[in-house]
Amino acid sequence: MPYTRLRKGRFSQTGIAYHVTTVTLNRTPHFAELGNGRKVVRELKALQEQGKAETLCYVLMPDHLHWLMVLQDDNLPEVMRLLKGRSARAIGQALWQANYHDHAVRQEEDLRKMARYIVANPLRANLVSRIGDYPLWDAVWLEDTLSG
Numbered sequence: 001m002p003y004t005r006l007r008k009g010r011f012s013q014t015g016i017a018y019h020v021t022t023v024t025l026n027r028t029p030h031f032a033e034l035g036n037g038r039k040v041v042r043e044l045k046a047l048q049e050q051g052k053a054e055t056l057c058y059v060l061m062p063d064h065l066h067w068l069m070v071l072q073d074d075n076l077p078e079v080m081r082l083l084k085g086r087s088a089r090a091i092g093q094a095l096w097q098a099n100y101h102d103h104a105v106r107q108e109e110d111l112r113k114m115a116r117y118i119v120a121n122p123l124r125a126n127l128v129s130r131i132g133d134y135p136l137w138d139a140v141w142l143e144d145t146l147s148g
Contacts, residue, residue: 012076013104017056017111019118020067020080022100029062030095037136039090040065043083053079057115057139059122066118068111076102115139 024030031037037060044067047053053069071079084096105111122134131137 012071014071014073017068017070017105018076019103019105019114020069020076020100021064021102022067022080022084023064023097025094025097027063030091030093031060031136032062034135036091040083040087041136041138043087043090046086047079047083052082055138055140056111057118057141058137059119059134060136061121061125062127066121068105068115068118112141115141 031040040060041058044055044058048055051073053072053074056068056070058065058067058069074082080100088095105114119131119137119139122128122137123131128134
């Protein structure tokens, strides 16, 4: 499995699930505008269609993204560069801080439980009272995620 060095002691490896969090530049709430959010979602889907990363779930908050994905055919820094660059071009402005936080999911961690936690962010932020009312999220385990 190919891997790429991230920061000291970290490696990017295909076939591994990652929870990535990235924040907008100056925490500007670009994605409070639904159209902007949908452009980012299109880029997530494009990366999946291109075989770069399989999205397990995501939630796009007004000023940040939580993305649980399996790295497929590239390294994590490259996938993040593509996502940030393409979404910024689609929206027509600088969007993202340069850095991001990543967590390689360990085998013993429960991906569905992690997905439920991720997509519940709009509830914890009091943006909605039901996750189904928030427009910028998805999960491959849709029913499990809603009922869990």
